[in-house]
Amino acid sequence: MKKLMPLWAACVVALAGCSSMTAPEAWEKSSLAKPEMTMGSDALGERFRQHIYTSKENASGGYGVGGGGCGCN
Amino acid sequence: MFRVSLAQGDASKRAGKDFGFAFSAMGSVCEIRIAGLARRKAEQLAHLAIDEVRRIEAKFSRYRSASVVSRINAAAGSGRAVEVDAETAGLIDFAASLHGLSDGLFDITSGALRKAWDFRSGRLPQGDAIDALMPLVGWSKVVWRGARIELPRHGMELDFGGFGKEYAADRAASVLQERGVNHGLVNLGGDIRVIGPRPDGQAWQLGVQHPRERDRLLAEVPLATGALATSGDYERYFELDGARYCHVLDPRTGWPVTAWRSVSVVAPACLAAGALTTVAMLKGADALPYLAAQNVGYLAVDGDGRLHQREAALALN
């Protein structure tokens, strides 16, 4: 648990130190427009997965609001 | 000049909404392609774009006596500086930057050398024709200050041919984009600027002419955005005793370049792509590292017919 925090911090630092982390100009964004690069790709499949994990584990959330509940066990 | 085909690919459901408008300008066969709009609207907008291309041709062609470039050239050696407007000044500034960025190879005063080279007759320059013209060549000799440009010696010439067509492609594309075109492209004799992908989101397949076989394509470059421009030794040339003499002249020597049969560059704007193809042809052996340092994608065929390429997708990142 506590061991994971330094790992995450290290990732953030490494990410910050990555080469050419300059905000992209409008003409440089063709990669960012690819479906696999967006945060919302495969909405239906992702919803299924989150539903399964939420019913088999205790943690939930982080992705959005408005899902509603279910009597899943 | 260039035969560039647009491969249709698989027939899209929207095929009915894809309109092509052919016309000729700047000595080439040109086409405007608009998709995703009704025919009438597409036609209206295509006319506006064609008007823009013709406006630029009329304003910057050295073959039109009323053009800005002709006025500047006519005043060469008279001691008179010519005042130019913002658009012309921007292009002259661009040419000046490019002169520095290409270590002096890109030089819009090199047009004066055409007097020594007659591509129609197929004869080499007579005697010391080139030596006589060399004093008229050299961007550093041009007086460019404020909004006024002066060519100090009689016979000096400016030539926007190295980027004029490409600039027109970008301007025509902007005209269309500002008026709501999201899918389409502008193709001026092989210098192409994409406005947006096909309506189904797929890239346009842009064919690049094979430098030696007129009826064949060298490659197809898929572009959903950005521009593609090509320079080659097959546009205007003659062959003598097994050697080819093409229209791309080195401003330092006055002689044609031989290192590359064709160079195509992919960049966000056609102006940049076209300027870089010219510089690459002139750079010879150093062309590929130079293009990589400029962070553009390219397809180049060397003097032995070998193909070199750098990922075109990289150019747009």
Next chain:
Amino acid sequence: MKRALQRKKSAPVSAHGKGAVVLAALSLPGVWIAPAHAETAPDNGVIAFKYLHYEDSQPGLKRIKVNSPSLYLMTPIGSQWAVEGSAVVDSLSGATPRWQSSVSSASVMHEERKAADVKVTRYFERSSYALGVSRSKEHDYASNALSVSGSWSSADNNTTWNLGVGGSSDEIDPTGGGFSGDTHDQKKHTVEWIAGVTRALSSVDIVQLNLTYSAGHGYYDDPYKAFDVRPEKRKQAALLGRWNHHLLGDQSTLRTSYRFYRDNFGVDAHTLQGEWVKPVTAALAFTPLVRLYSQSAADFYADARIDAGGFPVVPALQPGQLNSGDQRLSSFGAITLGLKTEYKLDAAWTVDLNLEAYEQRSKWHLGGSGSSGVDTFRARFIQLGASRKF
């Protein structure tokens, strides 16, 4: 002829500056124009069908089987509106333990759940707003939810903030009154919030940070489990960080995320997930996935203990004392391995297949051993889908 006014002479740029020629060209007016709208309705609509088959088990007991077909539809209306909706029918059958992972007298059931949701989004030049409703109904549980959200983009379109709030109202009416026989007509109300920011860090990196908070009150017990008494209030918070990185060399994409979760039941959880979207040809892409999860036990979780006779020890509870033997509230870790395959049949159709294998073990709990006496839990699922752009 226009007069030249205050025109800036572009300073010569170093020949070794990356992309200097491109920058010089792009700075000329009219050569390149940024697309006008940051937020527009999508160009295409999508209709998708997915079929899920899920099975879970523990040693000695095959537990739940679920078959779940679902339909999804998204369509833009003009360039400023979009509507999306989905409908799903879950068919569950199988058994779940009444106490810990005790196999004997597991409750057997057969259940069907129907759910549907609709969301309407309105797009403006730099922002969008959405309203959504959803409804879920099964024999013993009904849920109605409403949500409102908004997103705002910066002028350069590199940063987007989003805010959302949702409320849901659930009714629980256990079959036969549940384990105790007299649990009827229970209610649960929840309000949840989300605040997040998404940012393009470079031409190949995009990151997102979301904070969600949910507060609810009502009935949280599991009515079919023995000795299950949970708090009447639930507060949950989650912090999710995601990073998508595109590799230009092979056009693949690395997607990673980490989520920290904490709630008032005393559970802390960590979720670390990584997937690699690897295109193999222009039409085919594989995405292997690894997910690591670890949670601590709820404060009122009762450890599984076996007495001398081999029978589960059940706690002696005071009235109103909190307790649960639910495996899902124990301390454990879990690993998922998954593989997704996506194949583009043509410009409009795509088919996909997703396989995931999940295993939950108390000894995999991060930082030490988890709750004792809980059996390993395994789940497998396969999702088959087809979607069409129009």
